[in-house]
Amino acid sequence: MTDQVSPTSTEADNIATVEKFLFSLRGPDLDTAGELIDENIVYQNVGFPTIRGRQRTLKVFKALDRPSFAFDVAIHRTAGDGAVVLNERTDVLAFGPVRLQFWVCGVFEVHDGRITLWRDYFDQFDFAKAMIRGLAGAVIPALRPTL
Template sequence: MNRHEELIRNFVDAWPRLDVDAIVDYFTEDGIYHNMMIDPVQGRAGLTAFIGAFLNGWSDVKWDILNIASAGNLVFAERVDHFKVGGKPVDLPCCGVFEIENGKIKAWRDYFDMGTYMKALA
């Protein structure tokens, strides 16, 4: 495993603590999170507000990395994100593409099926 893959594994392992500041600290100052169903969010303040908002009501978080690969400054992580939202369990298959710069996440693009997420919450 290379250092970029290790960074992403550590990032994934940070989510169960639900500590927004610790999660956002993995990003560069101008880092971007693009949840592909909505507009990208950029910068530490924007990331803190966005991630904090969707973590509200989350519990029992565990993300399983199924496959991880890297090339240059890119890391691809196929995952299943497990968590509860308002007490309802969600098992969400995802694929994240991460651009790394100077040991931090410069950009994170996450791909998943919104229907799977919404069905779990129904």
């Protein structure tokens, strides 16, 4: 049996910041999201170009802020170590009736209550399967994934 270690208050605050940020993207509540990220944030979806800065990061999400798009997230596990927060989660990207649902591992660094690094890792094959299932679910609703 392993000992459970409770996070320090700083780690708990950093975890809360990351969770509040991810959940604000659901709305989307981009004002709250913007308040939680640093002016010089580094945002990386591994395998894609790195985005630097609050305005550029928010621009990505503003471009997706339309009635035909939705984002959802289910966080499965979270761990904190000082400024670093790690989480395993399921992200959902919905484009009209097409719903992509896939596993993501996120790495965040939080300093002074703001996220300075956001790096997501996901399996490209898992993402491709999500696309196929999402397209099939658009035609046959019973196949549409749910959280």
